Amino acid sequence: MSTPEPRLPAKAAEFARYLRTETTGGLILLAATALALLVANSPLGDIYRxxxxxxxxxHFLHLDLSIGDWAKDGLLALFFFVAGLELKRELVVGELSKFKQAILPIFAALGGMIVPAVVALGIGWGEPGIDRAWAVPVATDIAFALGVLALTGSNLPSSARVFLLSLAVVDDLGAIIVIAVLFTTGFDLVAAAIALVALALYAWLQHRRVRAWWLYVPLAVITWVAVHSAGIHATIAGVALGLLTRVRPDEGEEHAPAIRLEHRLQPWSAALAVPLFALFAAGIEIDGDALASVFTSALPLAIMIGLIGGKVIGILGASALAVKLGFAAKPRGMGWRDMTALSVLGGVGFTVSLLIADLALDGALAEQAKAAVLIASAIASLTAAALLLRRSRVHANAEDPEVTDD
Incomplete structure (x- = not known):
């Protein structure tokens, strides 16, 4: 059962190809973040809010959401679907198809979640809101991190991008689990059962090689609505659908469904879904007093140090321990200085950290936490960019012994 695939006009196809690069996605995301901050702190701020x-x-099925929530719950599901597609491809036929390569990002992600949480709790212990705010620095932003890597690490081996993608996806899955456990006000068993049935049907259709988009689109919508109604953060629907999509092409099939979907949807994710989320999530009011409170209050300091310091220690330390004990292997062609640069990049919390800050805190504490996330993400981005530029130059010279500097 199949339907013909429409072809894009030449100019539209070229524009889609341009949007498909992480460099472009990172730039659009950065522009949306800057625009949100400018508008929120301008005379147009009230209109923006x-x-x-x-x-x-x-109101039926709890779908009476604000526009900001639609961006957070709906558009980000598309982004996580694309990330799930790419992760599934790497796990089955790519860099992560070998166990020791696949297990390293999991160790790194666990270290990158546990250490920042412990750091944040240690610094903010006893402060109002820290009982929920400790979860803010556990996340790594996939889109922003990959954008920085694409802009500054072009000569690094492809395994660097795969490691960072896998780390960030596992990290964000962990963050979504934290959201489901800590910030779910109620759990609807019926809706959860409907979600599981819809996912099973999606997997069965994939197994039967059905290619009819008019079956998959309603099924994806049903899955998203059911997950949302169950009280679980709806972005997990995107990841689950991505991981259930077939990645091996059949005989005579030019591309597997995962490749076709990633090719078609990635431009929409890069140019629409993530920037619109950033546009509504990053618009916080910043004045002199608010900015000063970020550097003088324990809660935002706990979040910043958790992201900037805790991420590096957790990701690099867990990776080194896993390799040292023989559980995992370093990514192909990468040395420990490369791993250090990527660990610093893991401190870019942005998307999911802002999401957790929104869910965990209210009022002035939420604004302080979001400001801390933006400042920490900026520091991590700039520091990682400097390190990656250095490592990229080293890798450009194949004779340089620093390439294998372990």
Whole structure:
């Protein structure tokens, strides 16, 4: 059962190819973040907040969400679907198809979640809100981190990108589990069962080689609505659908479904889904007093140090321990200085950290936490960019012994 695939006009195809690069996605994301900060702190700030908080959608199934929530719960599901597709491809036929390569990002992600949480709890212990805010620095932003890597680490081996993608996806899955456990106000068993049935049907259709988009699109929507109604953060629906998509092409099939879907949807994710989320999530009001409080209050300091310091210690330390004990192997062609640069890049919390800050805190504490995430993500991005530029130059010279500097 199949339907013909429409072909894009030449100019549209070229524009889609341009949007498909992480460099472009990172630049658009950066522009959306800057625009949100400028508008939120301009005379248009009240209009911006009215638009962000405007509710639309039916009350049925709890879908009467604000525009900001639609961006957070709906558009990010597309982004996580694309990330799930790429991760599935790497696990089955790519860099992570060998166990020791696949297990390293899992160790790194666990270290990159546990250590920042412990650091944040240690610094903010006893502060109002820290009982929930400790979860803010556990996440790594996939889109922003890959954008920085694409801009500054072009000569690094492809295994660097795969390691960072896998680390960030596992990290964000862990963060979503934290969201589900800590910030779910109620759990609907019926909706959860419907989600599981929809996912099983999706997997069965993939197994039967059905290619009819008019079956998959409603099924994906049903899955998203059911996951959302169950009380679980809806982005997990995107990851689950991505991981259930077939990645091996059949005989006579030019591309597997995962490749076709990633090719078609990645431009929409890079140019629409993630930037719109950033546009509504990053618009926090910043004045002199608010900025000063970020550097003088224990809670935002705990978040910043957790992201900037805790991530590096956790990711690099867990990776080194796993390799030393023989459980895992370093990514092909990479040395420990490369791993250090990528560990610093893991401190870019942004998307999911802002999401957790929104869910965990209210009022002034939420604004402080979001400001801390933005400042820490900026510091981590700039530091990692400097390190990656250095490592990229080293890798450009194949004779340089620093390439294998372990």
């Amino acid at each position: 009215d638009i962000r908080d405007f509710q639309l959608g039916p």
